[in-house]
Amino acid sequence: MEKTLQVLNALEHDGVVRRYAIGGAMGATFYVEPVLTFDLDIFVILPQTAYGLLTLEPLYEALRARGYTEEGECVNIEGVPVQFLPAYNELLVEALAEARETLYEQTPTRVLRAEHLAAIAVQTGRDKDRQRVRLLREQALLDNNYLRGVLARHSLEAKWEEWTT
């Protein structure tokens, strides 16, 4: 996966994406026990297009130019199916802005904060998100004050209470 992250870093360096961070199950795995997943979810902030549209096409184009092909909703980058998810709301934009810098082996990368992963799971609201919230509460060292702020800013407090009490 190190080579995959190096490709993502190159995309950011070249301005193809403005910022990226690992989220989804692999993001959660950073904080908790390993969770089975077959995709690497990468949240991205895309450069603004001339028409103000959010489109992944320039990103896919840049990856094709580097020899990485699409497989369904993912792009296979160095043996890892990567699913790119543009930051489509304020919670995701904030999560990307405040993502945690870390190293994977020798390669720098970013992972969404555990508090944002929990808030995104609550906002998304599927059964597997409920499971993710449970795991994060059990095993991640959540900063409760920070989490309360995130939930309040994005109107998720009521749903959080519903899920956790």
Next chain:
Amino acid sequence: MGRMDNLRPEIARLIAAKEQRRRKLAALSFSEKVRVVVQLQQMAAPVLRARGRPVRVWALDDLKPAGGK
């Protein structure tokens, strides 16, 4: 009921050991966890494929044995 009572300490020990293993896994480094995820993929893939779900096990060339001694 008496038989269940006899089982309880053993079950409690098993549950505690399982919990300890989960905490140990949670404390691994990120790259070690990724190796465990790939091992999980290798175990789950045949079952999922048999159910008609096409999945791809990550082909990582930076894979080394997880938790090697």
